Amino acid sequence: MTDRPEDDPETGTGAGAETEQSLFEAPPMAEQERMVEAILFASAEPVSLREMTGRMPHGSEPATALAHLRKRYEGRGVQVVRVGEAWAIRTAPDLGFLMTREVVETRKLSRAAIETLAIIAYHQPVTRAEIEEIRGVSVSRGTLDQLLELDWIRFGRRKMTPGRPVTFIVTPNFLDHFGLESARDLPGLKDLRAAGLLDNRPPPGEPEEGEDDDGEASQDDMFGEDRPVPEAPPD
């Protein structure tokens, strides 16, 4: 069925006992696919590959099983979707009309909250001062609280600028809510970046980098290569 490493002359170097055990115990791939299916169906929350590995028999390869499963559910009433570093089954968006809406609709978000959320998503990690600079108005405590409470944003690392201000970043739950595989998939992100609208452009006459104390500047790492966005899992 699947290739067994013992057929492969390259193996057997260091993995030792672990590899051997897995060879004895790993269930056939079709069976692993069933397992991933059962695990994903049972959970309302996205499940990480790591957790699947922990729950499946030794030697299982949930990533491969998942790829099969994803294909199987293409075009069906429910779909296998990626959420950050985890996976979930969700109903197909075109069937939303069949569902009884959640009675408690997310409280109407204010314009300030929506804009703040967008700024955090596209500029993350971003400080409060930076959000205020972009909106040209102060951010109320309540706005951030609301977004924190919805578990759409959370605190990121502190900036290495004077005062070491806290930053905000979006959460996996945010990705899940808006059906995003990762923060890289935010609508229009590429265009914004190409237009230079995600650059940190300090007002003319102000120091380029965080030598001053207003906590701005130095967002060079924002959408640089090492953004804290999960990589696509192996498939």
Place this chain on the structure above:
Amino acid sequence: MTDRPEDDPETGTGAGAETEQSLFEAPPMAEQERMVEAILFASAEPVSLREMTGRMPHGSEPATALAHLRKRYEGRGVQVVRVGEAWAIRTAPDLGFLMTREVVETRKLSRAAIETLAIIAYHQPVTRAEIEEIRGVSVSRGTLDQLLELDWIRFGRRKMTPGRPVTFIVTPNFLDHFGLESARDLPGLKDLRAAGLLDNRPPPGEPEEGEDDDGEASQDDMFGEDRPVPEAPPD
């Protein structure tokens, strides 16, 4: 595609408007199957056919769609099952084991257990009465059971004394856990003292180094000679 009732002179009697509408609107069966799938997936309760009918477009035949869906899920990781008068998606019975997560909690052995274990290790083969004599308190059945269950001790040969009491000895698993080649590798009292493990000093006037022969039963072979402190366990 399908026959239209208006071509049929027999209609227009009772089913009337309803039938007509359903014929116009009913989605293809594959689509209905998707709908049933999504409804069953997202619903917090099992869903009856009547409820499906109410939620699906006019003219849908959830019973047929359900039959297709059931067939599709045969042998999968989840199944469409009947719950009373309603239907639900549930984990396949043989995969129930995936719905548990083993949480391993490591605890320190109790003082009673570690002392009992120490006595068995140093004095084996040793009877329960002998353990109690050395500890000065009775040994609970639970303590011995725990050590037996951990596979650190096992029953040895019976003593050739009146009553032929059973003895306890340590197991290979014990040696493995504590990184010992044999029980003889256990360090003696002198070694312990030399290693600073005995912070209590004997009272002045008593032999500091002595053969620690304060009249207590036959351990000469345990403490008679200097034995090197064993190496740290290999991990």
Place this chain on the structure above:
Amino acid sequence: MTEPGQTPDVVSVSDRLAAEALIVDVDGFEGPLDVLLMLSRTQKVDLRHISILALAEQYLAFVEKARELRIELAADYLVMAAWLAFLKSRLLLPPDPSDDGPSADELAAHLAYQLERLEAMRDVAAKLMARDQRGRDFFVRGIGEDVAAVRRVTYTATLLDLMQAYARLRTRDEFRPYTLDRDKLLTMEQALHRLRRMIGFAGDWTDIMSYLPDGWGGDPAMRRSATASTFAASLELVKEGRIDIRQSDTFAPIHIRRRRDD
């Protein structure tokens, strides 16, 4: 529309009307940048080609109108007005070569950038909210099956634990004399306490041995302990100046008496 280069102080009728319209719901604005963005739309050009000079005039008209209508604007609106008035004058004057600060064009360009950025953020915010949302367009599993945590307890101990336990057991006996003989010991504290109470009556030299507690003179171990601690206690009282002590000869009896205040 007002173009840069035209008589700048004349604000067009449309600007005035726009300003008036904005004033009506000034509470609905999210700060001066928001107002500027709204005003810029009346120029009906791409933000990249907007006339900052015209925009500054529109904004100043807006603030002027608010003043006429006696509407109090928040401080940041007024700060923006002051800054735009400054920018406007800089834009109209020829550049001062001795000024090493940012040029008026740079300042104007940055304002245009800020507006463009804010508009872009609003754009994507709208796109974000228009996405399929969980609980509205797609749904999660309704009957979640809880993953039961099966607790398995393992016990652990180290060789050190084992050795210490055994050492504890094996050395317990060695210490038994200490605890057992506790009742054959007269501590110095006890002796001192006793001596303090009695010394007031000792006007004359008295053999220290007569101060041993009753019953401590017989058993040699007890006698030894009581003698030592009583002697130590007497030295302590000498140090305090409460008593005198004397011994006529080596191994002769030791006498003590209360010190006299003379």
